[in-house]
Amino acid sequence: MSAFEFDAELSSCGASEPFALRVIGDDMLPEFQDGHIIVIDPGGMVRDGCFVVADTDSGYIFRQLFIEDGRYILRAMQPGHEEIELGNGLKDIVGVVSQRAGRRRSEHKRYDV
Secondary structure, three states, rough: OOOOOOOOOOOOOOOOOOEEOOOOOOOOOOOOOOEEEEEEEEEOOOOOOOOHHHHHHHHOEEEEEEEEEEEEEOOOOOOOOOOOEEOHHHHHHEEEEEEOOOOHHHHHHOOOO
């Protein structure tokens, strides 16, 4: 599962500074492989279909965001994973994925262009 522990109070990053996380698991394949590094922009543009890190009832999670009928829904790219509806909408989103990096240069990709 692409979940992780994150403590904003212990982080040395400012609230609006981008930060990096490592993808763990295969629920976001094929776009994000286990071990990829993703850069999260807390001030990034939130839009339908973007990749986000969100604060949910069960902890922080990395998923693709879908906006449907005013509802904010998180979905894994791999089937068989539970959809998560964000109860507080945009307030639950920690940041938007702006970049992905892997072991090879060909695995690097920007999402904020």
